[in-house]
Amino acid sequence: MSWVPSSLKKLIENLKKLPGIGERSGFRIAYFLLKDRDTLENLIESLREVNERVKLCKICHGFSEDTDICPICTDERRNSGVLCIVERPEDVNIIESVQGLGWKYHVIGGVLSPVRGITLDKLNIFDIRDRIRKENIKEIVMALSPDVEGDATISYILQLLSDMEVSISRIAVGLPRGIDITLMDPFTLKESILGRRKLK
Numbered sequence: 001m002s003w004v005p006s007s008l009k010k011l012i013e014n015l016k017k018l019p020g021i022g023e024r025s026g027f028r029i030a031y032f033l034l035k036d037r038d039t040l041e042n043l044i045e046s047l048r049e050v051n052e053r054v055k056l057c058k059i060c061h062g063f064s065e066d067t068d069i070c071p072i073c074t075d076e077r078r079n080s081g082v083l084c085i086v087e088r089p090e091d092v093n094i095i096e097s098v099q100g101l102g103w104k105y106h107v108i109g110g111v112l113s114p115v116r117g118i119t120l121d122k123l124n125i126f127d128i129r130d131r132i133r134k135e136n137i138k139e140i141v142m143a144l145s146p147d148v149e150g151d152a153t154i155s156y157i158l159q160l161l162s163d164m165e166v167s168i169s170r171i172a173v174g175l176p177r178g179i180d181i182t183l184m185d186p187f188t189l190k191e192s193i194l195g196r197r198k199l200k
Protein backbone atom coordinates (compact mmCIF):
# COMPACT_ATOMS: atom_id res chain seq x y z
CA MET A 1 0.00 0.00 0.00
CA SER A 2 1.28 3.47 -0.83
CA TRP A 3 2.38 5.86 1.93
CA VAL A 4 -0.40 7.73 3.71
CA PRO A 5 0.33 10.41 6.37
CA SER A 6 -0.34 8.93 9.81
CA SER A 7 -2.52 11.92 10.82
CA LEU A 8 -4.70 11.29 7.78
CA LYS A 9 -5.02 7.59 8.65
CA LYS A 10 -6.07 8.62 12.14
CA LEU A 11 -8.72 10.99 10.74
CA ILE A 12 -10.14 8.20 8.55
CA GLU A 13 -10.23 5.85 11.55
CA ASN A 14 -12.14 8.48 13.56
CA LEU A 15 -14.56 9.20 10.71
CA LYS A 16 -15.33 5.48 10.49
CA LYS A 17 -16.67 5.62 14.06
CA LEU A 18 -19.50 7.90 12.88
CA PRO A 19 -22.87 6.34 12.05
CA GLY A 20 -23.25 5.39 8.41
CA ILE A 21 -19.58 6.01 7.54
CA GLY A 22 -17.59 3.03 6.30
CA GLU A 23 -14.06 2.66 4.95
CA ARG A 24 -14.80 4.18 1.54
CA SER A 25 -16.82 7.17 2.69
CA GLY A 26 -14.34 7.85 5.51
CA PHE A 27 -11.59 7.94 2.91
CA ARG A 28 -13.60 10.24 0.62
CA ILE A 29 -14.52 12.71 3.37
CA ALA A 30 -10.93 12.91 4.65
CA TYR A 31 -9.53 13.64 1.18
CA PHE A 32 -12.31 16.15 0.48
CA LEU A 33 -11.49 18.07 3.68
CA LEU A 34 -7.80 18.20 2.81
CA LYS A 35 -8.65 19.77 -0.54
CA ASP A 36 -11.19 22.23 0.87
CA ARG A 37 -9.38 23.82 3.81
CA ASP A 38 -12.12 26.43 4.46
CA THR A 39 -14.67 23.69 5.08
CA LEU A 40 -12.11 21.87 7.22
CA GLU A 41 -11.52 24.99 9.37
CA ASN A 42 -15.27 25.60 9.74
CA LEU A 43 -15.82 22.00 10.75
CA ILE A 44 -13.05 22.16 13.36
CA GLU A 45 -14.61 25.34 14.75
CA SER A 46 -18.11 23.82 14.78
CA LEU A 47 -16.95 20.65 16.53
CA ARG A 48 -15.14 22.66 19.17
CA GLU A 49 -18.11 24.99 19.69
CA VAL A 50 -20.68 22.21 19.97
CA ASN A 51 -18.42 20.34 22.37
CA GLU A 52 -17.98 23.39 24.59
CA ARG A 53 -21.49 24.82 24.51
CA VAL A 54 -23.97 21.95 24.24
CA LYS A 55 -24.65 20.05 27.45
CA LEU A 56 -27.50 18.12 28.99
CA CYS A 57 -30.20 20.02 30.88
CA LYS A 58 -30.22 19.23 34.60
CA ILE A 59 -34.02 18.93 34.68
CA CYS A 60 -35.10 17.16 31.46
CA HIS A 61 -31.71 15.73 30.32
CA GLY A 62 -32.33 17.09 26.81
CA PHE A 63 -29.89 19.43 25.09
CA SER A 64 -29.08 22.79 26.59
CA GLU A 65 -26.68 25.46 25.35
CA ASP A 66 -24.41 27.40 27.72
CA THR A 67 -26.87 27.05 30.61
CA ASP A 68 -27.61 24.24 33.07
CA ILE A 69 -31.34 24.43 32.35
CA CYS A 70 -32.69 24.37 28.78
CA PRO A 71 -35.15 26.94 27.29
CA ILE A 72 -37.93 24.32 27.17
CA CYS A 73 -37.77 23.77 30.95
CA THR A 74 -37.72 27.52 31.66
CA ASP A 75 -40.56 28.31 29.22
CA GLU A 76 -43.49 29.35 31.43
CA ARG A 77 -45.98 28.97 28.58
CA ARG A 78 -45.53 25.21 28.72
CA ASN A 79 -48.14 24.78 31.41
CA SER A 80 -50.38 22.17 29.76
CA GLY A 81 -49.43 19.68 32.47
CA VAL A 82 -48.18 17.17 29.90
CA LEU A 83 -44.78 15.56 30.31
CA CYS A 84 -43.58 13.56 27.31
CA ILE A 85 -41.03 10.84 28.00
CA VAL A 86 -38.53 10.14 25.22
CA GLU A 87 -35.41 8.05 24.85
CA ARG A 88 -32.87 10.50 23.35
CA PRO A 89 -32.38 14.29 23.29
CA GLU A 90 -32.95 14.34 19.53
CA ASP A 91 -36.39 12.74 20.01
CA VAL A 92 -37.54 15.99 21.65
CA ASN A 93 -37.12 17.87 18.37
CA ILE A 94 -38.92 15.17 16.40
CA ILE A 95 -41.95 15.17 18.73
CA GLU A 96 -41.91 18.96 19.00
CA SER A 97 -41.97 19.36 15.22
CA VAL A 98 -45.34 17.59 14.99
CA GLN A 99 -46.81 18.35 18.39
CA GLY A 100 -46.24 22.08 18.86
CA LEU A 101 -44.91 23.88 21.87
CA GLY A 102 -47.19 23.07 24.80
CA TRP A 103 -45.49 20.02 26.28
CA LYS A 104 -42.54 19.48 28.54
CA TYR A 105 -40.11 16.61 28.03
CA HIS A 106 -38.07 14.11 29.97
CA VAL A 107 -35.20 12.31 28.24
CA ILE A 108 -34.52 9.00 29.94
CA GLY A 109 -31.31 8.39 27.97
CA GLY A 110 -32.02 4.89 26.63
CA VAL A 111 -34.30 1.91 27.15
CA LEU A 112 -33.85 -1.05 29.46
CA SER A 113 -31.57 -3.59 27.82
CA PRO A 114 -29.65 -5.97 30.05
CA VAL A 115 -27.95 -7.40 26.92
CA ARG A 116 -26.44 -3.99 26.11
CA GLY A 117 -25.71 -3.24 29.75
CA ILE A 118 -28.48 -0.63 30.05
CA THR A 119 -29.90 -1.17 33.52
CA LEU A 120 -32.34 0.94 35.54
CA ASP A 121 -29.58 2.92 37.28
CA LYS A 122 -28.30 4.14 33.87
CA LEU A 123 -31.66 5.69 32.95
CA ASN A 124 -33.00 9.07 34.10
CA ILE A 125 -36.26 7.74 35.45
CA PHE A 126 -36.12 8.20 39.19
CA ASP A 127 -36.46 11.99 38.99
CA ILE A 128 -39.77 11.77 37.05
CA ARG A 129 -41.69 11.52 40.34
CA ASP A 130 -40.17 14.76 41.56
CA ARG A 131 -41.06 16.53 38.35
CA ILE A 132 -44.69 15.38 38.51
CA ARG A 133 -44.98 16.92 41.99
CA LYS A 134 -43.03 20.12 41.43
CA GLU A 135 -44.31 20.95 37.95
CA ASN A 136 -47.92 19.95 38.49
CA ILE A 137 -47.85 17.29 35.76
CA LYS A 138 -51.28 15.77 35.00
CA GLU A 139 -50.47 13.55 32.06
CA ILE A 140 -47.46 11.48 31.05
CA VAL A 141 -47.09 10.60 27.36
CA MET A 142 -44.63 7.80 26.68
CA ALA A 143 -43.01 8.31 23.31
CA LEU A 144 -40.57 5.41 23.33
CA SER A 145 -39.95 3.23 20.31
CA PRO A 146 -42.48 0.39 20.17
CA ASP A 147 -40.29 -2.66 20.65
CA VAL A 148 -39.60 -5.17 23.42
CA GLU A 149 -37.09 -2.93 25.19
CA GLY A 150 -39.39 0.10 24.97
CA ASP A 151 -42.27 -2.00 26.36
CA ALA A 152 -40.15 -3.22 29.29
CA THR A 153 -39.10 0.34 30.08
CA ILE A 154 -42.69 1.59 29.95
CA SER A 155 -43.80 -1.23 32.28
CA TYR A 156 -41.17 -0.23 34.78
CA ILE A 157 -42.09 3.47 34.64
CA LEU A 158 -45.76 2.51 35.13
CA GLN A 159 -44.80 0.61 38.26
CA LEU A 160 -42.68 3.50 39.48
CA LEU A 161 -45.58 5.95 39.12
CA SER A 162 -48.38 3.58 40.18
CA ASP A 163 -49.24 5.52 43.35
CA MET A 164 -49.25 8.96 41.68
CA GLU A 165 -52.26 10.98 40.56
CA VAL A 166 -51.30 11.20 36.91
CA SER A 167 -52.76 9.75 33.73
CA ILE A 168 -50.34 7.82 31.54
CA SER A 169 -50.61 7.12 27.83
CA ARG A 170 -48.29 5.91 25.10
CA ILE A 171 -47.95 6.75 21.43
CA ALA A 172 -47.52 4.31 18.53
CA VAL A 173 -50.96 3.09 17.57
CA GLY A 174 -51.17 1.27 14.27
CA LEU A 175 -47.44 1.31 13.66
CA PRO A 176 -45.49 -1.81 12.87
CA ARG A 177 -43.69 -3.14 15.92
CA GLY A 178 -39.92 -2.86 15.90
CA ILE A 179 -39.78 0.38 13.89
CA ASP A 180 -37.49 3.09 15.28
CA ILE A 181 -39.28 6.34 16.17
CA THR A 182 -36.66 8.46 14.37
CA LEU A 183 -37.55 6.70 11.11
CA MET A 184 -41.25 7.58 11.19
CA ASP A 185 -42.59 10.22 8.85
CA PRO A 186 -44.13 13.23 10.65
CA PHE A 187 -47.65 12.33 9.52
CA THR A 188 -47.51 8.82 10.95
CA LEU A 189 -45.95 10.14 14.12
CA LYS A 190 -48.64 12.78 14.53
CA GLU A 191 -51.32 10.11 14.00
CA SER A 192 -49.79 7.92 16.65
CA ILE A 193 -49.72 10.82 19.11
CA LEU A 194 -53.40 11.54 18.46
CA GLY A 195 -54.21 7.86 18.81
CA ARG A 196 -52.28 7.30 22.03
CA ARG A 197 -53.98 4.94 24.47
CA LYS A 198 -54.36 5.22 28.17
CA LEU A 199 -52.34 2.85 30.35
CA LYS A 200 -53.20 4.21 33.77
Ligand SMILES: [Zn+2]
Residues within 6 Å of the ligand: 057, 058, 059, 060, 061, 062, 069, 070, 071, 072, 073
Ligand atom coordinates in the same frame (compact mmCIF):
# COMPACT_ATOMS: atom_id res chain seq x y z
ZN1 LIG B 1 -34.66 20.96 30.11
